[in-house]
Amino acid sequence: MSELVLYRTAGSSAVRRVVIALRLKGLTYREEIVDFAEVKAPGHAYARLNPQTKVPSLVHGDVILTQSMAILEYLDESFPEVPLLPAGAAARARARMLAQIVVCEVHPLQNSVMVPWMAQAWGTPEAVGVAWQQHWIVKGLAAIEAHLGGDPYCVGEAPTMADICLVPQLTRARAYDVDLTPYPKVLAVEARCLELDAFRAG
């Protein structure tokens, strides 16, 4: 089998999604640490792997992958053992929907780039920046809470992409002091996920 190489930083939620997926599937991979101060320099070789100079990137033989959701889907298609999506089109769509609430509506707004950008461009006070991050996290978690039924995991009896995206987002929520008590179903799912080694990995 071709080697899997994950390009990562320490604190990225998007990286953690891929780490969880790799570990759930029991795949062996090598890690390369990306230093943004270095790779954002013009002409740096990392930009050929990842033109957005973001993390994660995953290299599998001669296949170069970026965008965590595209990576999760690729891993699931290439290594179907321990599936990351449930059976049945409707359940699969629900898992993707919940994942995308995090990936397309929460994460991009509260990530480590937006608030510094506002502070630099507009002199936005730190408290306004934190309120911004909390606002989008709360909106997303409320949506996910409303969507969750009584399943052990987000959708069904096993972890899916939805759990893989949700759990790292909760770490960020705590870092921004978001009150999580209004989301008991979300917290129950998280507790169950954290019983698994793959979800505890950093």
Add this chain to the structure above:
Amino acid sequence: MQHYTYFRSSAAYRVRIALNLKGIAAQEHYVHLRKGEQTGADYLKHNPQGLVPALVDDNGTVLGQSLAIIEYLDETRPEPPLLPPDPRGRARVRQLSYVIAADLHPLNNLRVLNYLSDTVGVTQEQRLAWYRHWTETGLAALETLLAGAGTGTYCHGDTPTMADLCLVPQVYNANRFEVEMAPYPTVQRINDACLALDDFAKAAPDVQPDAE
């Protein structure tokens, strides 16, 4: 099939193109985002998040999130496919789609722009500068990725894929905000190729029954 849509929503525009390409005659329900109809009790029954698009399939399945909807349509109505057959190609199409749907669009949609004005307290000019900055950052990434192997008449090969469904609404939006498109010739070329197709042209915001 029922589709809850708003003419100017990029995410609903993506779904409209998918429905057209697959020849699905969905019954459309118009949700006026600027008037806040998406937070009405009747709408929240269909979509607890209060966003458009939402899709209700004939079997009662209720779905939100445009890319989840498009993947669902592709799994349940496979012809014509919106993803290529090989995992590498599928990963490339999803990568291009998420550059738009996860990195570019989320920063520039209406609720975010409103929050910037109403809560962060930025001026109209600052709001426009924000819009253009993140659009240009995203389009530049897209242009670089499209310069790589795999691009054909459309984003990936010579038939439209999910990536084109994301690209065209984003270019429509960029034009609305008068973003200079000259630095992104491949994005522009693919946009024009798509809009030459009826299924894309008929999904355009300006020709929707709820257009203003």
